[in-house]
Amino acid sequence: MKLDRRSFLKTTLASCATAAVPQLALAKSSEGFLELKAAYGKAHLYGDKGGASDLWLYNDRLPGPEIRVKQGEKVRVRFINELDEPTSIHWHGIRIDNTMDGVAGLTQPAVKPGDSFDYDFVVPDAGTYWYHAHNMSWNQVPRGLSGPLIVDEHKQLFPPEADITLVLSDWRLDEDGVLDTASFGAMHDFFHAGRLGNWLTVNGVSLPDITMRTGVWHRVRLINASASRILDLAPERFGARVIALDGQVFSDPREVSGVVRLAPAQRMDLVMRPTKTGTLPLEMMTGQPFTFANFQVTEAQGSDLPLTLPPVNRLPEPDLEDALELPLVMQGGAMGGMRSLLEDRSEEDVRSMMQDGQFWTFNGIPGMQDQPMFSARRGETVVLESRNDTSFAHAMHVHGHHFRVLARDGETLEHQDWRDTFTTDPRETVKIAFVADNPGKWLIHCHMLGHAASGMMTWFEVS
């Protein structure tokens, strides 16, 4: 299936709803914990004309409520599981205490139905982050279990109404505009590009209007919460510049001509100051430009503040002279990817892997093992050279650390950005480096969640 405006937009959407910036709809317990409850709920993903979809939601909201704290503060969340299956919450992109990382089966036991778990951690870096379920993520996240986590700088640089969070989610809807649940976990999807949908929502709303004012600098925080969909965006088309990726702000705004990719789990912060009133479409550039939201610009009354960027977060700089250098070779999957697996193992082995639902590997090994892929001494620089020997793009996430993307296909990059999730195209090599300064057990996995479930997931240890 492809996002196809003809098949979906032939019934014109009656009214364009406004994507209200999600509020802090969080109750505080007496001990100061915000309550976050996972439970069954419903939403109309395809506007008023579509049916109601059965979803799994945090605090009955889609996306989950925006959790907003100041840099250096604590996030204290009492998580209550009202679903019928175990779950946990991962705080994506936060350089977090390992025990709070929320990986069911690695850093904590999954929270059983009816049970609760207290998350209590400090957020060291300002920026745009998100949280999502981390048990059977391939099933739990694309049913609705994710939300934004925004860490504010000490100084407020954009007025609240000009600081806009947009959670972008890809859904697979049936002809009635209702979430197709029967196809969750389809091996065919996992074996190919992952579960792709045919409809996008922004903050849970179909084709919303987002209010802006002329002459005012806006910060737009984009979060791709999709299970597998890479979104190709063209900020230049609506006059925006990029100021941050994966939560880490640049020292200067960056003009980007052409398309920028926003892969699953990645974030991109934009700044823009519309000069005219009217409508600016936010589009996906895969194939024909596909509008999935509209900025509605009205006349501003009053102040015209200059653009001031937030300070850059201080992250430990990798020491490339003295680094633990390791390969990360990706193999498997459809369209020829299995062939390379047969080089090291018998056909029987491959068949039994397939029967176990494992058909992707890192360095020849499918899925989570008892032993870590590598161990690093605390403070040691790790350089990973990933080589994508598959026929699909992947979005690789490292838990607990941000890394610099150094080079692609052997070419040193002009901007060696800090990221927590990097993309890699088929046949591409990508070199990343980070300081393993956070003790504990950390995942490395593809954030195309079906790929992670079928082999593209491993872990490393920092001691």
Ligand code: C2O
């Ligand atoms: Cu955003 Cu292991 O996840």
Ligand code: CU
């Ligand atoms: Cu992948």
